[in-house]
Amino acid sequence: MHPSRTLAPSPTSRRVVLGVGLATGATATVTGLLGPLDSRATAAAPRLRRNPFRLGVASGDPNPGGVVLWTRLAVSPLDADGRGGMPSRTYPVQWQVARDSRFRRVVTSGTAYARPTAAHSVHVEVAGLRSGTEYFYRFKVGSHLSRTGRTRTAPAYDAMASGLAMSFVSCSQYEHGFFTAYRRLAQDQPDLVLHLGDYQYEYRAGGYVAPGGNVRDHRGPETTTLAGYRQRLAQYKTDPDLQAAHAVAPWLVVFDDHEVDNNWADDVAEKPTESAALPARRAAAFRAYYENMPLRRASIPRGPDISIYRRLRWGRLASFHVLDTRQYRDDQACGDGYKDCPDADAPERSLPGIEQEQWLADGFARSRARWDVLGQQVFFGRRDSTATPDNTVSMDSWDGYRPSRDRVVRSWQDAGVRNPVVLTGDVHAHWASDVLQDFRAADSPVVGSEFVCSSITSGGDGYDEPTGQHPWAAYNPNLRFWTNLRGYVNTRITPESFTVDYRCVTRVKIPDQPVFTRARFVVDDGVPGMRQTFDNPLPTQGADLRALPAPRTDAQKIADTLEAETQ
Numbered sequence: 280m281h282p283s284r285t286l287a288p289s290p291t292s293r294r295v296v297l298g299v300g301l302a303t304g305a306t307a308t309v310t311g312l313l314g315p316l317d318s319r320a321t322a323a324a325p326r327l328r329r330n331p332f333r334l335g336v337a338s339g340d341p342n343p344g345g346v347v348l349w350t351r352l353a354v355s356p357l358d359a360d361g362r363g364g365m366p367s368r369t370y371p372v373q374w375q376v377a378r379d380s381r382f383r384r385v386v387t388s389g390t391a392y393a394r395p396t397a398a399h400s401v402h403v404e405v406a407g408l409r410s411g412t413e414y415f416y417r418f419k420v421g422s423h424l425s426r427t428g429r430t431r432t433a434p435a436y437d438a439m440a441s442g443l444a445m446s447f448v449s450c451s452q453y454e455h456g457f458f459t460a461y462r463r464l465a466q467d468q469p470d471l472v473l474h475l476g477d478y479q480y481e482y483r484a485g486g487y488v489a490p491g492g493n494v495r496d497h498r499g500p501e502t503t504t505l506a507g508y509r510q511r512l513a514q515y516k517t518d519p520d521l522q523a524a525h526a527v528a529p530w531l532v533v534f535d536d537h538e539v540d541n542n543w544a545d546d547v548a549e550k551p552t553e554s555a556a557l558p559a560r561r562a563a564a565f566r567a568y569y570e571n572m573p574l575r576r577a578s579i580p581r582g583p584d585i586s587i588y589r590r591l592r593w594g595r596l597a598s599f600h601v602l603d604t605r606q607y608r609d610d611q612a613c614g615d616g617y618k619d620c621p622d623a624d625a626p627e628r629s630l631p632g633i634e635q636e637q638w639l640a641d642g643f644a645r646s647r648a649r650w651d652v653l654g655q656q657v658f659f660g661r662r663d664s665t666a667t668p669d670n671t672v673s674m675d676s677w678d679g680y681r682p683s684r685d686r687v688v689r690s691w692q693d694a695g696v697r698n699p700v701v702l703t704g705d706v707h708a709h710w711a712s713d714v715l716q717d718f719r720a721a722d723s724p725v726v727g728s729e730f731v732c733s734s735i736t737s738g739g740d741g742y743d744e745p746t747g748q749h750p751w752a753a754y755n756p757n758l759r760f761w762t763n764l765r766g767y768v769n770t771r772i773t774p775e776s777f778t779v780d781y782r783c784v785t786r787v788k789i790p791d792q793p794v795f796t797r798a799r800f801v802v803d804d805g806v807p808g809m810r811q812t813f814d815n816p817l818p819t820q821g822a823d824l825r826a827l828p829a830p831r832t833d834a835q836k837i838a839d840t841l842e843a844e845t846q
Contacts, residue, residue, distance in 0.1 A: 331423055334356060336417070336522075338430035340531060341433045343432060344407060347574065348376075348401075351399055351571060352400075356514070359498075361510045370420055373418065375416060376415070378413075378414060391403050393420075401418070408432050411431075427526070433594065436592055437594070438595065442772065445473060446471075447654070447702050448704070449476055449535070449656075449732055451479070452480045453495065454495055455494070455736040455787065456740070456787025457789070458736065460782070461523065463784065464527075464767050469769065471530075473530075476533055476538065477536070478532070479502075481511070483497060505567060512567055512568070512570075531654070534603075543561075544609070545605075545610065562582045565585040588631075598652065599654055600653050601655070602656070607631060636690070640694070643694035643696050649697060652702060657673075660758070699728075702732075703729060706840075707843040709732065711800055714726055714729055730768060733763075740828070741764040741765050743762050744762055747762060747797075748761060749836065750833040751840075764817065765787050769782055776801050781797045783796075798814050
């Protein structure tokens with residue numbers, strides 16, 4: 280199934296290119312300081328009587344000299360054909376970047392072109408900006424002006440930044456709740472947002488029901504076509520809370536499974552009978568994903584392939600190594616699920632693919648950062664789900680690819696990485712886990728830390744465990760913390776420490792609920808492992824807690840965990 284393990288597929292890669300490649304005219308280059316936005320540039324295009332900026336704005340992939348700016352024109356975003364109600368015409372879109380939110384100090388501007396072949400999306404790769412600097416940006420078409428976005432360039436590569444406020448998130452199932460966590464994240468005003476996947480879900484309306492029922496519905500059938508993925512992503516992007524989170528800071532994005540199909544692996548669909556159709560489905564999903572995300576030209580998909588793994592350097596403070604754990608993995612062993620499976624120990628099997636493992640090892644070897652941060656999708660540490668001597672673990676996580684995990688850990692040890700930190704999404708709960716040199720030995724030394732963010736909404740209203748402990752912690756000593764509440768994670772990275780705040784929304788089925796910090800962990804520079812400095816169980820004041828689940832038994836908590844991780 281993996282004859283070449285190509286990491287950046289060319290047009291002659293192992294898969295057949297399906298002829299649905301993306302027209303790239305939506306990109307633009309800096310054209311210099313043009314002053315105020317000029318309506319004459321759009322005078323020749325058909326007039327848009329309704330606001331075309333209904334999907335918001337975004338920025339992403341910052342470097343020391345620039346950032347990607349994104350928007351997509353759509354006057355009727357939920358149309359079933361995925362075209363957003365736009366005429367089949369190309370629209371000039373003006374953009375500006377300024378040092379202030381009132382645009383009195385514009386530093387650069389230009390015109391990009393929103394083409395129907397790219398769903399009228401715009402990707403502007405701005406260059407020539409000052410490093411480590413806050414900027415504001417906006418777009419204009421005709422008389423319509425977009426909202427203002429806030430972004431930031433990365434520090435110079437040789438600079439030791441004094442600090443970075445970075446938030447990371449995952450798993451936003453539109454039907455399961457309101458995106459209040461995105462709104463609260465925006466209010467926290469991070470410098471950078473890392474999205475670790477499951478930005479959207481593919482299910483038809485009611486195809487994935489949260490405990491107690493869904494609060495809103497997906498539009499359209501299960502997503503399998505380009506029109507369907509475009510429509511679904513547009514539905515998510517019409518959410519004002521998500522728009523606020525995109526507008527507050529640059530994002531570094533990567534997908535997991537639900538952007539395409541639950542638990543897909545390389546060329547294998549969740550349902551093996553659907554695998555023959557997976558390349559076409561992937562091509563449609565990746566094209567729509569690129570059109571709707573602030574990604575650089577390097578990530579323009581080629582048929583069913585997209586280059587998405589990459590590095591972002593925040594000066595000498597931090598290097599972010601962002602993995603793709605879907606396109607190149609071996610199929611899940613023993614039919615997926617939680618199992619005790621000998622094939623999980625097969626040395627030739629890999630979760631990121633052998634070549635991506637080597638890319639990561641090379642990055643560790645060359646890094647001079649104070650913190651090396653591995654941003655990836657599925658649980659890295661050990662989670663044996665039974666107290667018996669067997670090893671019943673998730674075949675979709677690194678537990679199902681144990682030699683691959685061993686090689687990654689060994690690569691950062693061999694490279695002498697000063698402070699390795701793993702950031703994870705996927706599992707719909709907050710977790711903290713030590714990374715052990717050998718997860719098979721309970722007394723193995725701690726060689727890193729893993730922090731896992733809960734879902735934005737997936738799973739609906741969660742619940743807290745006052746002890747902060749999952750039942751599995753009794754026989755998995757690496758597991759340090761767990762809560763089943765929804766939310767996101769804020770981090771504060773400095774040369775001296777890496778501080779993690781587990782932010783929790785009390786309820787997601789009721790909009791505009793408060794957020795609170797459930798727990799705080801700190802990793803000190805040069806000290807493997809984490810220490811907890813703050814513990815704050817679910818407050819009983821200031822939120823509507825009436826419909827939260829009653830206290831759960833250990834058996835119920837385990838059942839809830841297993842159920843969440845099959846979706």
